[in-house]
Every structure is written in C-alpha cells, then in structure tokens.
Amino acid sequence: MNVLEVKNLTKKYGTETLALSDLNFSVKEGEFVSVIGQSGAGKSTLLRCINRMIDATEGEVIFAGVNMCKLDKKALRKQRRKIGMIFQHYNLVNQLTVIENVLHGRLGYKSTLAGVVGSYTNEEKRQAFEIIDMLGLTEQVYKRCDQLSGGQKQRVGIARALIQNPKLLLCDEPIASLDPNASKVIMDHLRNISTKLGITCLVNLHQVDVALKYADRIIGINKGKIVYDGPPDLTAEQIHMIYGSQAGELIIDIGGRNES
Amino acid sequence: MRVEALIKRRRNNLIFFAVLLAATLVSIIITEFEVTKAFTSIPRAIGWAVKSFYPNANSLEKIPKILVKLRETVLLSIASTTVAAIFAAFLALFGSKTTQINSFLAAVSRGIASIFRNIPVAAWALILLLSFGQSSLTGYFALFFATWGFLTRAFMETIDEVGSEGVEALKAVGASYFHIIFQAVIPSSLPQMISWVLFMVETNIRSSTLVGILTGTGIGFIFNLYYKSFQYNAASLVVVFIIISVLVIEYISNYVRRVIL
Numbered sequence: 001m002n003v004l005e006v007k008n009l010t011k012k013y014g015t016e017t018l019a020l021s022d023l024n025f026s027v028k029e030g031e032f033v034s035v036i037g038q039s040g041a042g043k044s045t046l047l048r049c050i051n052r053m054i055d056a057t058e059g060e061v062i063f064a065g066v067n068m069c070k071l072d073k074k075a076l077r078k079q080r081r082k083i084g085m086i087f088q089h090y091n092l093v094n095q096l097t098v099i100e101n102v103l104h105g106r107l108g109y110k111s112t113l114a115g116v117v118g119s120y121t122n123e124e125k126r127q128a129f130e131i132i133d134m135l136g137l138t139e140q141v142y143k144r145c146d147q148l149s150g151g152q153k154q155r156v157g158i159a160r161a162l163i164q165n166p167k168l169l170l171c172d173e174p175i176a177s178l179d180p181n182a183s184k185v186i187m188d189h190l191r192n193i194s195t196k197l198g199i200t201c202l203v204n205l206h207q208v209d210v211a212l213k214y215a216d217r218i219i220g221i222n223k224g225k226i227v228y229d230g231p232p233d234l235t236a237e238q239i240h241m242i243y244g245s246q247a248g249e250l251i252i253d254i255g256g257r258n259e260s
Numbered sequence: 261m262r263v264e265a266l267i268k269r270r271r272n273n274l275i276f277f278a279v280l281l282a283a284t285l286v287s288i289i290i291t292e293f294e295v296t297k298a299f300t301s302i303p304r305a306i307g308w309a310v311k312s313f314y315p316n317a318n319s320l321e322k323i324p325k326i327l328v329k330l331r332e333t334v335l336l337s338i339a340s341t342t343v344a345a346i347f348a349a350f351l352a353l354f355g356s357k358t359t360q361i362n363s364f365l366a367a368v369s370r371g372i373a374s375i376f377r378n379i380p381v382a383a384w385a386l387i388l389l390l391s392f393g394q395s396s397l398t399g400y401f402a403l404f405f406a407t408w409g410f411l412t413r414a415f416m417e418t419i420d421e422v423g424s425e426g427v428e429a430l431k432a433v434g435a436s437y438f439h440i441i442f443q444a445v446i447p448s449s450l451p452q453m454i455s456w457v458l459f460m461v462e463t464n465i466r467s468s469t470l471v472g473i474l475t476g477t478g479i480g481f482i483f484n485l486y487y488k489s490f491q492y493n494a495a496s497l498v499v500v501f502i503i504i505s506v507l508v509i510e511y512i513s514n515y516v517r518r519v520i521l
C-alpha cells in the first residue's frame with residue numbers, strides 16, 4: 001500500500017526560482033527512501049511540501065489517503081501528527097530538558113490548555129521513557145538539551161518524532177552536522193525504525209555513500225527534477241546525472257570510505 | 261578579479277574619508293565652532309570642577325532629601341520598564357516573523373515599534389509635557405513609550421534568533437499557536453528577554469535624570485535645583501549618588517544575567 005503519493009508537485013519561490021518542477025513518485029509502507037542531490041537541488045523544499053511547512057505551487061500530496069493540499073488549518077494539524085520530522089539542526093528547545101522536548105511530540109494530540117501548561121498523561125510519559133531508553137538517552141533524561149552533544153540532540157529529535165506515533169518520518173539532512181561516529185549511530189537508528197517499527201522514512205542526504213548503504217530506494221534530484229528513481233545500485237553515470245560536475249569528487253569519496 | 265575588488269574597496273575608503281573630512285570642515289565653518297578655543301578651555305573646565313564641583317561637609321545634610329528623590333527615580337524607571345516590557349512582549353509576538361499571525365498585523369506592529377523607538381526620550385518628555393504638565397506621570401510615560409518601542413524591537417529579534425527552530429519543529433508535530441508560544445517561544449527567549457529588560461532599567465535610570473530635569477521630578481529636578489541656585493557641592497553629591505545607583509543596578513543585573521543565562 002502506498003503511504004505517500006506525490007503528483008505533479010511544483011514549487012516556485014516568487015516568480016523566478018523553480019525549486020521543484022513536476023515531481024511524481026509514490027512511497028510504499030515501511031520503505032526507506034533516500035533523496036539525494038547537491039545543495040540547492042530542492043530536497044528540503046520537497047520534504048516541507050509534504051507536511052505543508054511550505055505550500056506547493058501546484059500538484060498534489062496524498063498522505064495516508066488524504067490530500068494534504070486541501071486541508072484547512074485544523075485538519076492539517078491533525079494530519080501532521082502522523083508525520084514526524086527530523087532536522088539538520090535538531091530544532092529542540094534548548095532551554096528545556098530531554099523529557100520535555102520528547103513530550104513535545106504529543107502536542108498535536110493535546111487540548112490548548114493541556115498543551116500550554118505541559119500536562120501529559122502517565123501513558124504518554126511511560127511511552128516517552130521507553131523511547132528514550134531505546135535510543136540510549138536514559139542518563140540524559142533530566143538534562144537540559146543545551147548540555148547534549150550533537151548526536152544526543154539528534155536522538156532527542158528522533159524520540160520527539162517517534163512519540164507522535166507517526167506513519168512517516170521526514171528527515172532533512174539528519175547527519176549533516178554530525179561527526180562520522182554519531183552519523184552512523186543516527187543512521188542505524190533510522191534504519192531500525194524503518195525495519196523494526198515499519199515506519200516509512202524519507203531521508204534527505206547529501207552524502208551518496210551513506211544513501212547507498214542504508215536506503216531501499218534512491219530518488220535523485222537535480223535542479224528540482226527527479227533524474228533517478230530506483231534501487232541503490234547506481235552507476236557512475238547515474239551519479240553524474242544527479243550531481244552534475246561535482247560527481248567526480250563524490251565518487252572518489254565513496255571509494256575512499258569503502259576501503260576503510 | 262580579487263585585486264580589482266581590493267583596489268575598488270581602497271578607493272571607496274578614501275572617498276569615504278574625504279567626504280567625512282569635508283563634512284567636518286563645513287560644519288565647523290557653519291557653526292563658527294572655534295576648535296582651538298574649545299580645546300584650550302578643557303583644562304579650565306577641569307580646574308573649575310576641582311575647585312567647586314565636589315561634595316563638602318555642608319552638602320552632606322542634603323543626603324536624606326537626595327535619597328528620597330533617588331528612590332522616586334529608580335522606582336519610576338523600574339515601573340515604566342516592566343510595564344513597557346509586558347506591552348512589548350505582545351507587540352513582539354505579532355511582529356516577529358516566527359510568531360506573526362498575519363503579515364498585515366506584523367507590518368503594523370513593526371511600524372509602531374519603529375516610530376516609538378526612534379523618538380528620543382527627551383522628545384517624548386517634551387511632547388507629553390503639553391498634556392500632563394510637570395509631573396512624574398510625564399516622566400513615566402516618556403520612559404514607557406521609548407522603552408516600549410525599543411523592547412519590542414529587541415524582543416522580536418530575540419524570538420526570531422533563538423525561537424524559530426523550536427517553533428518550526430512544534431508546527432511540524434501539529435501543535436497549535438498557543439502550544440508553540442508557551443512550549444517553544446517563551447522557554448527559549450525568556451532569559452534573553454529578561455536580560456534586555458535589565459539593560460533597559462539601567463538605561464532608564466540614566467535617562468530619567470535628564471527627563472527629571474525636563475519634567476521637574478525625581479533626581480533630575482533636585483540636581484537642576486541645586487545647580488541653578490549655585491549650590492555646586494550639593495549638585496555634585498547628586499551626581500555621585502546617580503553614579504552609585506547605576507553601578508549598583510548594573511551589578512545586580514549582571515548577577516541576575518549570570519544566573520539565568
């Protein structure tokens with residue numbers, strides 16, 4: 001079954017920049033899809049059009065059978081509960097503790113008053129601790145997020161998304177600000193989430209090697225157009241198509257990392 | 261390419277200094293400002309201050325009177341700043357890119373903030389003198405309006421700077437507007453906002469001296485009174501107290517900043 005269908009998706013910023021141009025694809029339940037392309041290709045715009053952080057100019061996004069583009073404010077909020085989002089810069093509220101940030105993932109389910117005062121049910125708290133434990137953050141539960149390392153912050157971001165009970169995770173360059181070790185931990189967690197929990201993942205990545213290693217399927221974007229959509233066994237020419245003139249460096253990069 | 265850019269920048273710098281020099285010369289000529297006289301009179305001014313502008317034993321009797329006025333001024337600054345901060349917080353929520361409700365309201369609140377901020381406190385005092393006359397109410401509102409404008413701008417920038425990432429994340433989980441304000445915007449921007457409020461309290465104690473001269477209230481009034489009646493020793497004592505109170509407030513706010521940030 002398709003969790004997500006994107007039809008004729010087009011996004012223009014102003015009248016000049018055509019960030020996305022007539023994209024068509026669908027994503028099956030539990031699939032781990034990596035979107036690759038050089039910076040400025042339109043990867044972030046694509047993810048944000050799916051949960052309507054950005055409104056598309058034309059086209060349709062159908063998530064769990066519902067056309068996202070036709071929803072009013074309230075229905076949109078309800079639909080967003082089913083879509084978790086992971087950010088390059090983690091986007092935590094740094095002054096709050098890990099547990100508070102994780103519980104933020106439940107706000108979509110809360111009444112105005114309960115959310116404003118931050119009142120959560122025991123069941124929600126139990127679930128939060130369980131997810132925190134799964135991600136290996138138990139010792140940090142009551143630490144303020146500005147005291148965490150980058151990798152730990154990103155795990156808090158993942159926990160916040162998981163407690164939403166999502167069908168789909170949108171990850172916008174989740175490892176772009178992390179060192180190789182932390183990157184591996186995060187990518188392993190995302191892969192696990194997809195395989196074991198059956199949650200569909202759409203992950204923007206800048207690094208081809210990581211994408212090829214983890215994804216079930218690759219979507220390559222160049223200048224707002226899909227230039228590759230298929231299994232993660234790309235030829236050098238196909239990588240060249242996605243990355244244009246930068247491809248040379250990136251292929252050498254992959255070679256280097258595979259050896260080590 | 262690079263070299264050309266460098267040469268162009270150097271030429272621009274040269275032009276800038278030439279214009280600056282010309283402007284200085286023209287203004288000196290227009291205002292008939294006598295440069296040599298100005299500089300030679302500095303030692304005379306210092307000499308005068310040493311001879312007559314210092315607190316003496318007699319002036320110490322004035323301390324209780326000065327303290328009463330000082331308290332009035334400090335309380336006035338704190339009251340006007342805190343109330344202005346509350347109003348500024350609301351206006352900033354409407355005006356910030358991160359938390360705006362719609363772009364029309366945002367433009368309106370940015371406009372209000374900008375106008376209020378760009379009218380100096382002294383001008384506010386003079387304008388308000390017309391409606392409230394010489395009373396502490398005039399001083400209060402003068403400080404209030406200028407502070408409101410300044411803090412709105414400072415709060416808006418704080419929210420956009422430290423709050424926007426958390427706000428984006430909470431929007432994505434389906435949180436409502438009020439959830440976002442209370443769970444992301446306030447926790448992330450409050451420490452810096454408090455820091456701005458403390459800064460404004462300090463600033464307002466300084467400006468309320470000037471405002472007091474204009475409106476005939478507080479420490480400014482008593483300074484003006486002693487100064488105009490040639491009681492320079494007492495007037496200098498007032499200055500000493502102003503300096504002490506500003507230093508104390510600065511110390512307190514630095515302490516609070518260390519604790520909250």
Ligand SMILES: Nc1ncnc2c1ncn2[C@@H]1O[C@H](COP(=O)(O)OP(=O)(O)O)[C@@H](O)[C@H]1O
Nearest residue numbers: 013017019037038039040041042043044045046
């Ligand atoms: N808010 C915006 N306003 C105008 N142009 C934008 C905006 N966001 C992105 N763009 C442009 O859209 C294109 C795609 O950007 P983006 O989706 O961020 O690419 P990527 O995430 O692949 O680096 C770029 O050319 C970028 O300059």
Ligand SMILES: [Mg+2]
Nearest residue numbers: 043044045173
């Ligand atoms: Mg991006």
